[in-house]
Amino acid sequence: MQRDEIKAALKHLLVEGLRLDELTPEDIDDRAPIFVEGLGLDSVDALELVVLVEERFNIQIPDEEVGKRVFSSIDALTEYVAGELDHRSP
């Protein structure tokens, strides 16, 4: 899976999965923080997004430390997902 495909899938997941009805995937800034400022999401949304990402890509976000880093922006999240998928590829 290419990075831009992953990025598009993540944005779609955010909008659809967290039902951010008034947003389109194009509205989401790649570098802006996902939580608090930016999209106005909170710690409960974070819990859901972890589940959504893990299920969608069949990967694990092992702990809060990793979580904090990878959910800092769409770019960071894309890198993490891409890295995990690369590890798995033969």
Add this chain to the structure above:
Amino acid sequence: MRRVVVTGIGSVNAFGAGVPCFVEGLRSARCAIGEMTLFPADGYRTSRAAMAPEVDVTGFVPPAARRKLSRTDRMGLVAAREAWSAARLDDARPDPSRVGVAIGGTTGGMFETEEWYRRRVGGEVSRLPASRLLAMPVHATADAVATLLGYRGYRLTIATACSSSLGSIALAADAIEEGRADLMVAGGAEGHCRMTFAGFNALQAVDPEVCRPFDRRRAGLSLGEGAAILILESEAHARARDAEILARIGGYGMSADAWHMTAPDPQGAGAALAMRRALDAAGLAPDDVEYVNAHGTGTPQNDPIETRAIRNVFGLHASRLAVSSTKSQVGHCLGAAGAIETAATILGMLGGFLPPTVNLEEPDPECDLDYVARAARSRRIGVAITNSYGFGGNNASLVLRAADA
């Protein structure tokens, strides 16, 4: 001591969203009890229920927060917004730390929790969406109203079964009287859920057809849902900001039957005690009361017992009282019932009419009061009392007075 007044009302019930729908429904003596449409109701004693419309919070709740609300929360929020605007508080910008919230209910976001469980057990979802369970507790509605509308003062959730929201209004009035808040956003919200629907069916507490309070053929209640929110403040506070006073809170009384988990005390002693205490608190004599908005569920037990309690409290004056059951029109809205019926009483006072008891065609000889059967009646009233009795023997009565009474 501060005198407490009502300056705003918001309403959602089976007549629709908004006070005008409620007034029209009460006046036209329609019965809004239809069929349960939220979930399949086959195989139960009845599929009858009064359904509120889906209400939209899009305009004032951000998308991420919307997903976490239950239907109960949405109804409470819409009613609170309406009440706030009606009290002309939108531009008043009161100190948020002096605005309190007191909301009653019985099951909060139970329906959404049941939906999650159904989908999880059915294999539709494999992991837990946390946000769907956060709306489950009964305090979630008061939290949502306070958080999303920005009220940072005194906060209460009252859960005394079907007297919950009358208790909320009563304790909100105390908060104003005691100076704990300048404004209270008070009432109740209740959405249907399977647990309650199945429970009342299993108890055979529901009428297979629409409920018929005080009728000889009555066979139980009809479940309803909705929300009603009042804005309470001190008379001085209302006058200082030139707000229109819709009604005054006379006083309230509470009592417990200490009798049975679901059945009322057959002598109606607890019900009578709550009414007497409310009159005492209001400094009124029984003869001062003109109208009783009854608990009036339509169960075989409640109606004659409540009638007896009214006769005990009011003596000979009972025959001159008008008594009616708003539950005959919008169903029994459980945790929201007390607030909805308080709103009905005030709207009747304001509109110069007595809300009716519909579906009452053959009066039960044991129910021998004037129940305003079948049609609303034109009459301007100054003093009314509304009753709410809950499972477990939770009794509450509230005296309401017209603004000029």
